[in-house]
Amino acid sequence: MVRLTREESQARTRSLLIEAARALISEKGFATATVRDIAEAAGFSQGAFYSNFPDKDSVLLELAERHQIEERARIEGALATAGGAADAMAAVEKWALTLNADRSFAALAIELQLQALRSPEFAKAYRALDRKHRALLGELIARLFVALGKRPPDDPAAIATGFAVLVRGMALQGGDTGASESGRVVIAFLKALIASAPDETPNRQRG
Amino acid sequence: MVRLTREESQARTRSLLIEAARALISEKGFATATVRDIAEAAGFSQGAFYSNFPDKDSVLLELAERHQIEERARIEGALATAGGAADAMAAVEKWALTLNADRSFAALAIELQLQALRSPEFAKAYRALDRKHRALLGELIARLFVALGKRPPDDPAAIATGFAVLVRGMALQGGDTGASESGRVVIAFLKALIASAPDETPNRQRG
Amino acid sequence: MVRLTREESQARTRSLLIEAARALISEKGFATATVRDIAEAAGFSQGAFYSNFPDKDSVLLELAERHQIEERARIEGALATAGGAADAMAAVEKWALTLNADRSFAALAIELQLQALRSPEFAKAYRALDRKHRALLGELIARLFVALGKRPPDDPAAIATGFAVLVRGMALQGGDTGASESGRVVIAFLKALIASAPDETPNRQRG
Amino acid sequence: MVRLTREESQARTRSLLIEAARALISEKGFATATVRDIAEAAGFSQGAFYSNFPDKDSVLLELAERHQIEERARIEGALATAGGAADAMAAVEKWALTLNADRSFAALAIELQLQALRSPEFAKAYRALDRKHRALLGELIARLFVALGKRPPDDPAAIATGFAVLVRGMALQGGDTGASESGRVVIAFLKALIASAPDETPNRQRG
DNA sequence: TATGAATGAGATTTCATTCAT
DNA sequence: AATGAATGAAATCTCATTCAT
Incomplete structure (x- = not known):
């Protein structure tokens, strides 16, 4: 397993969240896709979402x-x-x-x-x-x-x-x-x- | 003010609700337009909405x-x-x-x-x-x-x-x-x- | 079909409502049985219920x-x-x-x-x-x-x-x-x- | 005031909610005891209830x-x-x-x-x-x-x-x-x- | 940085009750 | 007496967001 630098790890988290958001928003629409669903689909908690996006x-x-x-x-x-x-x-x-x-x-x-x-x-x-x-x-x-x-x-x-x-x-x-x-x-x-x-x-x- | 029969009055309510729904859903999208908004825009209570539509x-x-x-x-x-x-x-x-x-x-x-x-x-x-x-x-x-x-x-x-x-x-x-x-x-x-x-x-x- | 006097007819309505209430309250409990259900089960409207019982x-x-x-x-x-x-x-x-x-x-x-x-x-x-x-x-x-x-x-x-x-x-x-x-x-x-x-x-x- | 670990604090919340539920359900019955009442009696918001119980x-x-x-x-x-x-x-x-x-x-x-x-x-x-x-x-x-x-x-x-x-x-x-x-x-x-x-x-x- | 319990506002829906017909 | 549309209050549940850990 490769060790990621802190920055790489952060970028990866962000990326995973965005891709999860893309999938869910495409599927269900923006209003219907919840932050919890997005975070969970990406394998993180809701908090992680708010560490990466202001809202x-x-x-x-x-x-x-x-x-x-x-x-x-x-x-x-x-x-x-x-x-x-x-x-x-x-x-x-x-x-x-x-x-x-x-x-x-x-x-x-x-x-x-x-x-x-x-x-x-x-x-x-x-x-x-x-x-x-x-x-x-x-x-x-x-x-x-x-x-x-x-x-x-x-x-x-x-x-x-x-x-x-x-x-x-x-x-x-x-x-x-x-x-x-x-x-x-x-x-x-x-x-x-x-x-x-x-x-x-x-x-x-x-x- | 014209007296409406019950049926006419009901049809009018329904129509007003639908038109309010049309305006709000066009404007804000289905998920974002709320039943409360729709009912109020039509000049009725939320209950009236549910008297006219199952959901x-x-x-x-x-x-x-x-x-x-x-x-x-x-x-x-x-x-x-x-x-x-x-x-x-x-x-x-x-x-x-x-x-x-x-x-x-x-x-x-x-x-x-x-x-x-x-x-x-x-x-x-x-x-x-x-x-x-x-x-x-x-x-x-x-x-x-x-x-x-x-x-x-x-x-x-x-x-x-x-x-x-x-x-x-x-x-x-x-x-x-x-x-x-x-x-x-x-x-x-x-x-x-x-x-x-x-x-x-x-x-x-x-x- | 027998013609009922007004009083008999009213008593019959009342009786039907009570029996419907009994069935539904036994089945679902008092809080969960609704007036609408009771009235409908008896074959009447909600209004009929309130013509027969104060609440x-x-x-x-x-x-x-x-x-x-x-x-x-x-x-x-x-x-x-x-x-x-x-x-x-x-x-x-x-x-x-x-x-x-x-x-x-x-x-x-x-x-x-x-x-x-x-x-x-x-x-x-x-x-x-x-x-x-x-x-x-x-x-x-x-x-x-x-x-x-x-x-x-x-x-x-x-x-x-x-x-x-x-x-x-x-x-x-x-x-x-x-x-x-x-x-x-x-x-x-x-x-x-x-x-x-x-x-x-x-x-x-x-x- | 004693500092509780997160787990302890969570268990305490859950416990308080359950005990409040017990009291209210005993007193008023399941259908009549509301989630709001239960949560408030326990000193929490309704949301807290739903963080602890699915329904x-x-x-x-x-x-x-x-x-x-x-x-x-x-x-x-x-x-x-x-x-x-x-x-x-x-x-x-x-x-x-x-x-x-x-x-x-x-x-x-x-x-x-x-x-x-x-x-x-x-x-x-x-x-x-x-x-x-x-x-x-x-x-x-x-x-x-x-x-x-x-x-x-x-x-x-x-x-x-x-x-x-x-x-x-x-x-x-x-x-x-x-x-x-x-x-x-x-x-x-x-x-x-x-x-x-x-x-x-x-x-x-x-x- | 990440967690997730908790919040608070608000959404949908239900329902006892009223009232014009 | 009976109807049932409409009300208004309240119930269940959801969710973006915060914050102590």
């Missing part, structure tokens, strides 16, 4: 941050793959399906968004993070258009937001509309968007 | 039902407008913007969906209602394509679900992406979908 | 009264049988087993007693009724001794109280000590009491 | 356990006294009067029994405890008979149950039949039982 709200912000880091990693993973022209599409599909697979990831995203809608406090910190990501995803969308010889949309970030929203929302839709179908819907929308975009070369046009 | 959960179902009735009315309103070929598009745009305008409507829709995700009890009743509406919206989408001389998509209901999801999700996005912008995104997606659809056989037409 | 407490007194009337009937039934010397014993056994059979009867008796212990209000009315019955049962006991040629105990009412207590308590003991066994215990006590009593005439003797 | 029901079981422990102690105290032949009777009388003195003890016993009658949950745990005690009391009864040169009854435990029932029931009878009288009744029953028992064969003997 229950603040773990949500931490969670938002981690969520964003992971979303960014997913997008960047897709971007990296999208070197060649042909497989740019495949990269985006891969990204969409990745998100789609993890329903609790979507539930957490929604939970964060609702919280932002309701708590101006939380909103302030959350929006800043969120904007960055929509921009990044917009960049991916723009690259995709370019790779396919299409004119990128005026505001790729807006389109990207639409996609993020669509993916999350479809995931939420749950078992009713099968997961595979919900993936197909996202792809259908994306393909339509690409197909209807004008070619990069100026002499062709389409409404 | 807190069940008001949500009632709410879902009313929500669906209203969504249906909105869609049917748009369908009615969409008589002429040209303004079919306008009808759908109108519908999208209608939904968009009412952020609390979207918040409620999400809240219902989350609850369905988390409570199998609730899910069972909710899904049944939801399916009907997606089918109805699908019909609207199909008519739109026909009106525009395009081949309707394989599964209009699936596309419709995508739109409902998109509209709600964009509304949730909140003040960050302005409401108008979020409306534009939805329309952009819709136009792309239509533009990329193959034409119906050219010699058929419908007004 | 929940007062139905208990009515119940006590009926309970006493029935106990008296049981005892008098046994007394009537106990004409001959030999079957005096059989009569008492019959009485003991009668009571024993009806567990809910015992539960009600205990419930009334507890209430008397706790509410001086109730106690006052209850004790008066109770005393009469212990005296009556004492008379039965005395007759039994005489019939068997034994000197009756100093205070037959005290002995009678002991038996009533024993019978109720054993019934309460529930399924653990089988009902038949609990009957045997009562009889064993009674026989011992008789056997150990001195003969009435000084020159006769029995072990 | 209101479970304090009753704890109470039953303690009740049994004390009953056992009383019986064993009497058994210890009953060394010599002569004072065996005195020991039992002492026991009967001990129980008799404490009316609230009897009320609690009845309350436990009623609960066992009504809640199968509670019954299961309670019966197990109860059986042990009736067996123990049976042993005391048997020893008593032997000490007095009488043949013990077939089933001393059944007779013991009868006595426990009698003692509790008489205590419940309350102020109406004076406490002293109720004590006399119990002793009268016991003496009758002994007197009517056949002698042991003279050549066997036991202290």
Whole structure:
């Protein structure tokens, strides 16, 4: 067994608490997940929670941050793959399906968004993070258009937001509309968007 | 003051409670809106709430039902407008913007969906209602394509679900992406979908 | 269907409510049986209850009264049988087993007693009724001794109280000590009491 | 003021709560004694109650356990006294009067029994405890008979149950039949039982 | 730093009772 | 007399948070 320095041990505690919080909040919602449950799921007492966070709200912000880091990693993973022209599409599909697979990831995203809608406090910190990501995803969308010889949309970030929203929302839709179908819907929308975009070369046009 | 029969008076109480519940649940979320708040906002005692609903959960179902009735009315309103070929598009745009305008409507829709995700009890009743509406919206989408001389998509209901999801999700996005912008995104997606659809056989037409 | 006069109809309502109260209070205890349950079990609304009784407490007194009337009937039934010397014993056994059979009867008796212990209000009315019955049962006991040629105990009412207590308590003991066994215990006590009593005439003797 | 370790302090809290529960449940009955009352009587908040017991029901079981422990102690105290032949009777009388003195003890016993009658949950745990005690009391009864040169009854435990029932029931009878009288009744029953028992064969003997 | 007993505020729910119909 | 919606008080239980250890 490795000896951890005091700092490492503390960081580990914190991390375990955050991951437990993520699982429980995704599953049950922020209001319904209790501090006791979170602490216990992480293997600690309630006190440990309050040694690491000033209050229950603040773990949500931490969670938002981690969520964003992971979303960014997913997008960047897709971007990296999208070197060649042909497989740019495949990269985006891969990204969409990745998100789609993890329903609790979507539930957490929604939970964060609702919280932002309701708590101006939380909103302030959350929006800043969120904007960055929509921009990044917009960049991916723009690259995709370019790779396919299409004119990128005026505001790729807006389109990207639409996609993020669509993916999350479809995931939420749950078992009713099968997961595979919900993936197909996202792809259908994306393909339509690409197909209807004008070619990069100026002499062709389409409404 | 008008004298109400007992039945009318009871129906009024119930209605006031439901509307208060709708406002508070949209605003604060289901878990955070308390029965006391709801009852007081409606101008009654907590006991009155429990004379009208067996428990807190069940008001949500009632709410879902009313929500669906209203969504249906909105869609049917748009369908009615969409008589002429040209303004079919306008009808759908109108519908999208209608939904968009009412952020609390979207918040409620999400809240219902989350609850369905988390409570199998609730899910069972909710899904049944939801399916009907997606089918109805699908019909609207199909008519739109026909009106525009395009081949309707394989599964209009699936596309419709995508739109409902998109509209709600964009509304949730909140003040960050302005409401108008979020409306534009939805329309952009819709136009792309239509533009990329193959034409119906050219010699058929419908007004 | 017979038409009831207004008075008969009212008496019937009252009676139905009391019987429903008896069943529920025996089963669940006074505190746990609700007015709504009682009224509904009788086939009426809560309001009907309050048209017949000033409050929940007062139905208990009515119940006590009926309970006493029935106990008296049981005892008098046994007394009537106990004409001959030999079957005096059989009569008492019959009485003991009668009571024993009806567990809910015992539960009600205990419930009334507890209430008397706790509410001086109730106690006052209850004790008066109770005393009469212990005296009556004492008379039965005395007759039994005489019939068997034994000197009756100093205070037959005290002995009678002991038996009533024993019978109720054993019934309460529930399924653990089988009902038949609990009957045997009562009889064993009674026989011992008789056997150990001195003969009435000084020159006769029995072990 | 003595410093208590955490464990001691916790045990003390628990104990105070249980004793407060005992007092209030004896006095007012289980359904009528509130958790708030119990906690306050013990000098704690309601929350403290729920830190120590999962729910209101479970304090009753704890109470039953303690009740049994004390009953056992009383019986064993009497058994210890009953060394010599002569004072065996005195020991039992002492026991009967001990129980008799404490009316609230009897009320609690009845309350436990009623609960066992009504809640199968509670019954299961309670019966197990109860059986042990009736067996123990049976042993005391048997020893008593032997000490007095009488043949013990077939089933001393059944007779013991009868006595426990009698003692509790008489205590419940309350102020109406004076406490002293109720004590006399119990002793009268016991003496009758002994007197009517056949002698042991003279050549066997036991202290 | 971590523990977890205890707090206190508040949540859901129940229920005896009232009162307009 | 009977109804049952509504009241208001109170009951059980939960939970974020504190604090002595």
